[in-house]
Amino acid sequence: MTASFTIINASYVATAVNANQYPAGELAEIAFIGRSNVGKSSLINSLCRRNGLARTSGTPGKTQTINYFRLAGKLADDSRLEFMLVDLPGYGYAKRAQTARSTWSKFIEEYWLKSSRLKLVCQLIDLRHPPMESDMNVYRWLIEHGLEVQVVATKADKISKSRIRQHIQVIYKDIDMSNLNPAGSILAYSAVSGLGRDELLDVIRNILLK
Numbered sequence: 001m002t003a004s005f006t007i008i009n010a011s012y013v014a015t016a017v018n019a020n021q022y023p024a025g026e027l028a029e030i031a032f033i034g035r036s037n038v039g040k041s042s043l044i045n046s047l048c049r050r051n052g053l054a055r056t057s058g059t060p061g062k063t064q065t066i067n068y069f070r071l072a073g074k075l076a077d078d079s080r081l082e083f084m085l086v087d088l089p090g091y092g093y094a095k096r097a098q099t100a101r102s103t104w105s106k107f108i109e110e111y112w113l114k115s116s117r118l119k120l121v122c123q124l125i126d127l128r129h130p131p132m133e134s135d136m137n138v139y140r141w142l143i144e145h146g147l148e149v150q151v152v153a154t155k156a157d158k159i160s161k162s163r164i165r166q167h168i169q170v171i172y173k174d175i176d177m178s179n180l181n182p183a184g185s186i187l188a189y190s191a192v193s194g195l196g197r198d199e200l201l202d203v204i205r206n207i208l209l210k
């Protein structure tokens with residue numbers, strides 16, 4: 001598959017911990033969220049083809065701020081499309097059972113409820129394991145609050161190709177997608193091999209052009 005939307009520029013814009021610090025402007029926002037260590041920074045870097053844009057580490061729970069990156073993409077007809085990529089802190093850090101509400105700080109909830117330019121939430125779930133309770137609660141919360149969600153199953157290179165489909169089915173069933181969001185789908189992604197990258201860029205382009 002050839003990408004019909006290619007990222008040609010990506011730069012850091014701002015960090016926020018409350019609504020007063022959201023960057024001004026009219027750009028549509030695409031947000032990324034997932035459990036700590038799910039591979040969010042790696043995915044953002046691979047999407048933008050910029051190592052080090054979002055920091056990566058093996059230490060979970062590092063990012064506790066909302067980080068904004070301005071991205072410019074080129075469409076098949078050479079026109080440009082700009083948007084804001086919003087990197088949110090990892091959830092599910094605590095070991096005890098959690099409701100969605102208690103998995104994130106007040107300022108994250110403020111973002112979900114106040115960011116009028118938010119067009120899509122990419123929720124990242126580790127493809128290797130069944131979703132955790134926090135993944136299921138967050139998905140449910142986002143859908144119930146009317147947000148558009150694309151589930152992205154990360155680290156797909158870590159399991160054999162033949163098992164990807166099977167693992168996707170487990171996530172689909174466990175997060176109850178057929179009931180909560182019948183039109184929803186799950187995309188397998190690998191920041192290492194690039195699997196799913198063109199497809200995710202297409203999803204983003206389609207949302208931005210809607």
Ligand SMILES: Nc1nc2c(ncn2[C@@H]2O[C@H](COP(=O)(O)OP(=O)(O)OP(=O)(O)O)[C@@H](O)[C@H]2O)c(=O)[nH]1
Binds near residue numbers: 036043090155156
């Ligand atoms: N094999 C493989 N490893 C990955 C992939 N994505 C991330 N990793 C590894 O998983 C670990 C966590 O990745 P990060 O991108 O730092 O995860 P994160 O979700 O940003 O983590 P926090 O900042 O703690 O929320 C790192 O050791 C990455 O190298 C992938 O697609 N394939």
